[in-house]
Amino acid sequence: MSIVTVERKVLEKNDEIARRNRALFSSKNLFVINLVSSPGSGKTSILEQTLEYFDHRVPVAVIEGDVQTDFDAQRIARYKTPVVQIVTNGGCHLDAKLVEDALRSLPLEGIRLLIIENVGNLVCPSGYDLGEAVKVVVASTTEGDDKPLKYPAMFQHASVLLINKIDLLPYVNCNLNALKANALKINPTLQVFETSCTTKAGIAQWCSWLEANLHT
Amino acid sequence: MHELSIAQNVLDIVRQSVPESELQDVRTIRMKVGMLSGVVADSLEFCISAVVAGTSLSGAKLDIELVPFRIRCRACEREFANDIGYVICPECGGVETTIVSGRELQVTEIELDDHQKGRP
Numbered sequence: 001m002s003i004v005t006v007e008r009k010v011l012e013k014n015d016e017i018a019r020r021n022r023a024l025f026s027s028k029n030l031f032v033i034n035l036v037s038s039p040g041s042g043k044t045s046i047l048e049q050t051l052e053y054f055d056h057r058v059p060v061a062v063i064e065g066d067v068q069t070d071f072d073a074q075r076i077a078r079y080k081t082p083v084v085q086i087v088t089n090g091g092c093h094l095d096a097k098l099v100e101d102a103l104r105s106l107p108l109e110g111i112r113l114l115i116i117e118n119v120g121n122l123v124c125p126s127g128y129d130l131g132e133a134v135k136v137v138v139a140s141t142t143e144g145d146d147k148p149l150k151y152p153a154m155f156q157h158a159s160v161l162l163i164n165k166i167d168l169l170p171y172v173n174c175n176l177n178a179l180k181a182n183a184l185k186i187n188p189t190l191q192v193f194e195t196s197c198t199t200k201a202g203i204a205q206w207c208s209w210l211e212a213n214l215h216t
Numbered sequence: 217m218h219e220l221s222i223a224q225n226v227l228d229i230v231r232q233s234v235p236e237s238e239l240q241d242v243r244t245i246r247m248k249v250g251m252l253s254g255v256v257a258d259s260l261e262f263c264i265s266a267v268v269a270g271t272s273l274s275g276a277k278l279d280i281e282l283v284p285f286r287i288r289c290r291a292c293e294r295e296f297a298n299d300i301g302y303v304i305c306p307e308c309g310g311v312e313t314t315i316v317s318g319r320e321l322q323v324t325e326i327e328l329d330d331h332q333k334g335r336p
Contacts, residue, residue: 001243004326006233010225010247011321092218124218127254127321152301153252156315185302188311 014128017096021131024103025114029215032114034130036154037138038147039120042164044072045197046138046206047115051079053207058214063102063116065094072117082107093124096131112214122151133213134159141165142172145179148186155186160193162206167196222255222321223263227273229323239272244327250283250320252301257282275329285318 009015025032035043044064051060061082064072073085084102086094099116108114116132118125126135137158139147142165148155155161161183169176176194183190191209195202230245245264249257257280264278284297289305290312296305303313 002328002330004233004328006229006323006326008229008233009322010222010229013225013228091221123254127218149300153254153319156252156301156303185304188304 011127011129014096017100018129018131021096021100021103025131025133028108028111030108030111030114031210031214032116032130032132033160033210034116034118034125034132034135035138036118036122036125036135036158037120037140038122038143038151041120041138041140041143042195042197043117043120043138044075046162046164046195046203047117048075048079049195049197049200049203050115050207050210051076051081053203056080058113058211059111060113060115061106061108061111063094063099063106063114065098065117065119067091067119082111088119092119092121093128094118094130095128099130113210122147122154126151126154126157136160136162138162138164139179139183141168141174141176141179144173145175145182148179148183152186155183155190158187158190160191160209162202163192163194165196165198166194166201167199219255219259219263220267222260223267226260226264226278226323227267230273230276230326233323233326234328236272238328240275241328241330242273242276242326243329244279244325245276245323246279246281246325246327248281248283248320248322248324250318251285251299252318253321255321281324283317283320286316287313288316289313 037043062076064085067088070085073083076083084106086098086102135158137154193202193206249255261278268274268276286297287303288295289310291310292308294307304311
């Protein structure tokens, strides 16, 4: 038997393209977030609320990732915001190459904030760097309060947690304090916002945080 | 379930590390997979076996070393392992901790059967 020593990261190719994306974002003074969550927790609704709140005062562009359909891109296009839809055709996450390709058809001049909405999935997207500045994870109250313990990798890689659908708290089996405590056990540095896209609670605070992080 | 694309990345690395004429001699691909890497070892083994079937790498099998999730507390400087991803120090309650291991996803070694070496 002979041994070849390799010591190579399996995702090195993705990481290399992510570095390229990050350099491009930095050269264009773009603040980029990677929005992740399980399906149905409200990523697209939060995006819509964010666009409505900024009302073109902050120029935003959007990359939508979905397994099938361009429904989400259609929702975003109503806000007269530049948007590109990536359809992964079964793929469970976005990778840096898909984002790099999508960037070619997205006009970035004058854009300050790029929001990448990942495929709804709390497992696979955690391993793939897209070149973003921060990962923002959405957990909704209808999913219960133990999601951070069941999917720790995603909560560890995120910088911000949006607890969405807080207007439904009286009707669902979710202890808000337990949800926060569980998330902070996994990642004590998480910045937490409580939001509702129905009552618009917390949207202003979330958007202020975004604005404070835009590059000058 | 992204183990299939991970499996393809693993085989790309093998093909780049071993000369084409020796791919058929690859027996073991050694990997380190962290408990919090987001990859399921059994699925990855299954996907590798599916992807190598009928290729020059059909004799290759995975040997996965599962790496536990470990943190080091910056306050009391002790190290702890847990399999759920807690990063708060169980001893002193410190939240300033460093993740020591558990996120690995790498190919470490490739083992080749060299019984055919020297044959014409």
